[in-house]
Each structure stands twice: as structure tokens, then as C-alpha cells.
Amino acid sequence: MKKRWKKPNLLIIIVFAASLLWLIPLLLIFLNSFKPYNDMMQNFLALPKSWGLEMYLETWTKFDFPRLIGNTLFYTVVSVAGIVLLAPMAAYKLARTKNRLSSICFVLIILPMMVPFQSYMITLTRLVANVNLTGTKTGYIIVTIGLLMPLAVYMIHGFVKNIPIELEECARIDGATNLRLYFLIILPLLKPILTTVVVLDALAVWNDIITNQLIVGGNQAAMNIQNALYMQFSAQSADWEHALPGIIMSMIPSLVFFITMQKNIVGGVTAGAVKG
Amino acid sequence: MKGKKQKEFLIFAVFVFPAVAFVLFATNIPFVMNLYYSVFKWNGIGKSMEFVGLQNFISIFTNDAMFWKGVRFTLKFAVYFVVIVNIMALGVALALSKEKKSAGVGRAFYYIPYIISLTAISLIWKFILGPGFESLYQITGWEIFKWSWVGVPKLAFYVVVVMTVWQNLGFYMVNYIAGIMAVPKELMEAARIDGASRFQTFRKVTIPLIMPAISICTLTSLTFAFKLFDVIMVFTKGGPANSTVSVAYNIYKEAFTNHNYGMATAKSLIFVVFVLMVTVLQMKVTKSKEIEA
Numbered sequence: 400m401k402k403r404w405k406k407p408n409l410l411i412i413i414v415f416a417a418s419l420l421w422l423i424p425l426l427l428i429f430l431n432s433f434k435p436y437n438d439m440m441q442n443f444l445a446l447p448k449s450w451g452l453e454m455y456l457e458t459w460t461k462f463d464f465p466r467l468i469g470n471t472l473f474y475t476v477v478s479v480a481g482i483v484l485l486a487p488m489a490a491y492k493l494a495r496t497k498n499r500l501s502s503i504c505f506v507l508i509i510l511p512m513m514v515p516f517q518s519y520m521i522t523l524t525r526l527v528a529n530v531n532l533t534g535t536k537t538g539y540i541i542v543t544i545g546l547l548m549p550l551a552v553y554m555i556h557g558f559v560k561n562i563p564i565e566l567e568e569c570a571r572i573d574g575a576t577n578l579r580l581y582f583l584i585i586l587p588l589l590k591p592i593l594t595t596v597v598v599l600d601a602l603a604v605w606n607d608i609i610t611n612q613l614i615v616g617g618n619q620a621a622m623n624i625q626n627a628l629y630m631q632f633s634a635q636s637a638d639w640e641h642a643l644p645g646i647i648m649s650m651i652p653s654l655v656f657f658i659t660m661q662k663n664i665v666g667g668v669t670a671g672a673v674k675g
Numbered sequence: 676m677k678g679k680k681q682k683e684f685l686i687f688a689v690f691v692f693p694a695v696a697f698v699l700f701a702t703n704i705p706f707v708m709n710l711y712y713s714v715f716k717w718n719g720i721g722k723s724m725e726f727v728g729l730q731n732f733i734s735i736f737t738n739d740a741m742f743w744k745g746v747r748f749t750l751k752f753a754v755y756f757v758v759i760v761n762i763m764a765l766g767v768a769l770a771l772s773k774e775k776k777s778a779g780v781g782r783a784f785y786y787i788p789y790i791i792s793l794t795a796i797s798l799i800w801k802f803i804l805g806p807g808f809e810s811l812y813q814i815t816g817w818e819i820f821k822w823s824w825v826g827v828p829k830l831a832f833y834v835v836v837v838m839t840v841w842q843n844l845g846f847y848m849v850n851y852i853a854g855i856m857a858v859p860k861e862l863m864e865a866a867r868i869d870g871a872s873r874f875q876t877f878r879k880v881t882i883p884l885i886m887p888a889i890s891i892c893t894l895t896s897l898t899f900a901f902k903l904f905d906v907i908m909v910f911t912k913g914g915p916a917n918s919t920v921s922v923a924y925n926i927y928k929e930a931f932t933n934h935n936y937g938m939a940t941a942k943s944l945i946f947v948v949f950v951l952m953v954t955v956l957q958m959k960v961t962k963s964k965e966i967e968a
Contacts, residue, residue: 443811
């Protein structure tokens with residue numbers, strides 16, 4: 400019996416080998432980001448001759464990375480802050496209020512989770528144009544917050560339902576006002592689910608390209624890093640010497656974030672899996 | 676009494692209305708606008724809008740080969756994607772659903788493509804299939820590296836499948852692992868002690884117990900496949916020769932390339948029905964799982 404358990408499982412060996420294979424595309428990009436174009440073409444599997452950062456520095460200045468990273472960071476911070484401020488407030492009040500208005504508001508917020516974004520992105524672009532927000536940072540942030548809100552409210556709403564209501568009743572008897580009750584008692588209790596929301600949304604905003612293309616389009620000043628790199632390098636014959644270091648630099652924040660927040664990401668993904 | 680009610684409403688408004696306002700602007704209102712524009716003939720720019728009633732819908736069903744080509748592509752993609760991603764993700768999840776550190780590292784490796792941006796993914800594959808394969812052909816002389824992977828319709832289809840599986844496997848793996856971890860270990864041990872082989876235990880104990888995870892992942896991947904858009908917009912742009920135009924990308928092109936705005940919104944509505952059928956089924960299954968758990 401014992402011997403059979405110890406027998407190395409073929410599936411496990413294959414899966415581990417394949418997990419390395421899975422990273423090969425990324426590894427190849429990394430290796431080639433240090434090579435001049437001729438070396439890439441000569442043998443793209445070979446190690447670079449030198450690990451100098453010249454091309455990285457050149458890409459950094461030539462393609463205005465400080466501005467791109469600044470924009471993207473600004474979008475990420477403001478959108479996530481907006482979600483963290485508004486989503487739990489709404490979720491909490493909706494979970495605790497039982498009347499018609501509350502149900503209507505809840506449905507209005509949750510319904511978009513079922514409707515595919517692709518079905519209203521065209522009219523969304525139109526609406527943004529109608530209110531003169533096309534190509535602006537404000538427009539992009541408003542849309543981003545609106546698009547991320549449903550899932551955030553849904554997840555927090557489920558969490559609030561499990562918080563015992565007695566806690567609030569005690570505080571109310573002690574004379575706490577609504578806002579104080581919320582900020583001092585409820586909000587701290589929501590920390591676990593808020594962490595998940597922050598992690599998921601921060602990654603979503605940092606990596607976004609579709610919304611940025613639709614709302615900001617080709618307006619240089621408001622492009623995020625994904626959109627700008629895409630516009631810059633998606634042409635037929637791309638400038639790979641700059642594209643590869645650019646890709647690597649744009650990925651570093653996501654990767655660092657992933658490594659530090661791994662537990663929350665995995666937990667959050669399963670929590671959000673019910674999304675339509 | 677009335678004053679109290681008013682105060683309650685005010686508090687409710689302060690807490691809930693800001694969130695509702697953002698959602699209305701970004702999702703609900705644009706969706707309703709679809710209904711309005713879908714009965715007009717309009718190029719999306721000019722002032723003249725011509726009311727055409729249901730004409731847009733009629734011509735989609737009677738006279739729109741591109742749209743139905745998109746439907747066929749999307750369905751074919753869905754079959755490939757759902758089967759491949761679920762079998763692979765389940766296999767990987769079974770091997771890596773251990774508390775060991777090595778399993779954690781393996782999981783992270785599979786998950787990483789899911790957290791990098793579409794820009795990066797699209798450029799990575801463009802580089803590999805372009806200059807990368809070219810250099811490999813120079814070295815090995817193998818014909819396979821000389822094929823035009825993004826230039827031939829049949830090959831481009833497989834490239835889209837491989838890219839999306841590569842990117843999304845981690846997501847489904849994580850969901851399967853959650854399902855597998857929830858199965859009490861005692862059950863499997865009991866089966867083993869009773870003399871069931873590893874395969875029998877898997878088929879008769881593990882599979883039935885993770886059935887909820889399997890159905891949820893299958894339906895989630897099916898909705899994902901129906902909505903396929905991002906990779907197409909960023910990577911193939913529908914090419915070559917419109918062979919990878921998905922339904923969603925066809926709508927996008929109708930609006931922004933062909934400037935048939937009314938038509939595009941009519942298609943959006945058909946598309947919603949198409950996707951909603953799966954979503955509703957998915958929610959039913961998810962609900963029934965909640966009861967079980």
C-alpha cells in the first residue's frame with residue numbers, strides 16, 4: 400500500500416514540466432529584450448551577449464515612460480480609491496435596507512454583471528462623446544469606476560450579509576450617527592473583502608487597454624501605458640528593440656503586485672467567478 | 676414621523692446614489708441607448724437619422740453574411756476553447772491541489788499569463804510568431820516555422836485558440852482547485868482503503884464531488900468564448916481575410932469601420948440575447964451549488 404502511494408505520479412510530473420513551458424513565452428521576451436535586432440534574428444533562443452540596460456533606458460526616455468506610468472498609476476489610484484469609497488457604502492446600505500427603492504438600486508447595479516460589455520461599448524463611447532468627455536482623463540476614470548462598480552458591490556454585499564446586525568444595534572443605542580457607525584464600525588469589518596476588491600481592480604485598471612482605447616482613443620496626453628505601447632508597436636514591422644523592453648517594463652508592476660498579493664488574487668478570482 | 680422618513684431617505688441617498696450614478700452612466704444608460712439607435716439608420720457622425728423600424732434586425736437575419744460568418748467562427752472557437760481549457764485546467768488543478776510549496780509555485784506559473792495585459796500578450800505572440808519563428812527557421816530549416824501563422828485563416832484560428840488558452844488557463848485552474856480543495860480528504864482516503872484504485876477513486880469519488888466546479892467552469896468559459904473580443908481587437912483585428920471576426924468584433928467593426936451605427940446597435944441586442952441564455956443557465960447552476968454547500 401505504502402509503496403503505491405510513493406510511486407511518482409505521471410500527471411504531476413507532466414504538469415510541473417508544462418508549468419515551465421507555460422512561462423517560456425515570457426522568458427523568451429525577457430531574453431530578447433537585451434539583444435540588438437540582429438541577434439534576435441540570428442537565434443532568438445540564445446542568451447543575450449550582454450545584459451546591459453541601454454535599450455531599456457532608451458525606451459524609457461524615447462517613449463516618455465514617466466508620463467505613461469504616471470498616467471496609468473493616476474488612473475489606478477483614483478479609480479480604485481473611488482471604488483473603495485463608494486462600493487462598500489452602497490453595498491452596506493443596500494444590504495441593510497429592505498424596501499422597494501433599495502431593491503431597484505440593487506438591481507440597477509447588479510444587472511450589468513449579466514450583460515456583456517461588448518454589447519454597450521459602442522453606445523458608451525457615444526454617450527461619453529455626447530457629454531464632451533472623449534479623450535479626457537475624467538471621462539476615462541468615470542467610465543472605469545462605473546464598469547468596476549457592479550462586481551465590487553456584489554462581492555461586498557455578500558460579505559455584509561454575514562455581519563451580525565446586533566453589532567450595529569448596540570452602536571446605535573450608544574448614540575452613534577449613521578456615518579460614524581459606518582466608518583468606525585462597519586468599514587473596518589469589511590477589510591478582507593475590500594482587500595480582494597482592491598487587488599482585482601488595481602490589476603484590471605493597470606492592464607486595461609480596451610476601455611482606454613474606446614474612451615481616450617489616440618489622445619496622447621491621456622493614454623495609459625497599455626494603450627500607448629499598443630499604438631506604438633502594433634504596426635506591421637514593429638520596432639522590436641524598443642518594444643520588448645517596453646513590454647517588460649509595463650509588466651513589472653503587475654508581476655510585483657501578483658507576487659506580493661498572490662493569496663488575495665487567488666481568493667478574489669474564485670469569489671468573482673460567478674460574474675456573467 | 677415624516678421628518679424621520681425624509682432623513683432616512685437622505686441617508687440612503689448619500690450612501691447609495693453615487694455608486695448608482697457611476698453604474699448608470701457607464702452601463703445602464705448606454706445599454707438603453709442601444710434600444711433607441713437600433714431602429715434608426717445612422718452613420719454615427721452626421722445629423723441625419725432615418726427611422727427604419729425593424730429593418731436593421733430584418734437585414735441581419737436575411738442579408739448579412741459577415742455577421743453569420745462571425746457567429747460560425749465564435750461557435751467553432753467556443754467548442755475548441757471550452758473543451759481544451761477545461762480539460763487542461765482540471766488536469767493541472769488535480770496535480771497542483773496540494774498544500775505543498777512546490778504546488779504553489781506551479782500554480783503561480785500557470786496563473787501569471789492571466790495577470791499581464793493584453794498589449795503584452797499580443798506583442799509577445801506577435802514577436803514569437805514573427806521574428807522568433809523566422810530565426811528558428813533559419814536554424815532548423817523546419818517548414819513549420821516558415822508557415823505564415825497569422826496570415827493563413829486556418830492557422831490564425833489555432834493561434835487565437837492557443838493564445839486564449841495560454842492566457843486563461845490559470846483562471847480556470849484556480850476555480851477547479853477551489854472545488855477540489857473543498858472535497859473532504861477522508862472520502863478519498865476511505866475509498867482507497869476500501870481497495871479502489873487511484874483511477875477508480877478519481878472517477879467515482881472526486882469527479883462527482885467536483886461536478887459543481889466543472890459545470891461552473893464550463894459555463895463561464897462558454898460565456899467567455901461567446902464574448903470573445905479583446906484578443907481579436909488587439910491581435911488579429913479579424914484577419915486574415917475576416918477569418919477571425921467574432922460576433923462582438925463584427926459589431927465593433929460595423930460601428931467604427933463601416934459606420935452603420937444603427938445596424939451595430941441592433942446586432943448588439945441580438946448578441947445580448949445570445950450571451951444571456953448561457954448566463955442565465957450559469958446563474959441557475961451557481962445557485963444550486965450554493966444550496967449544496
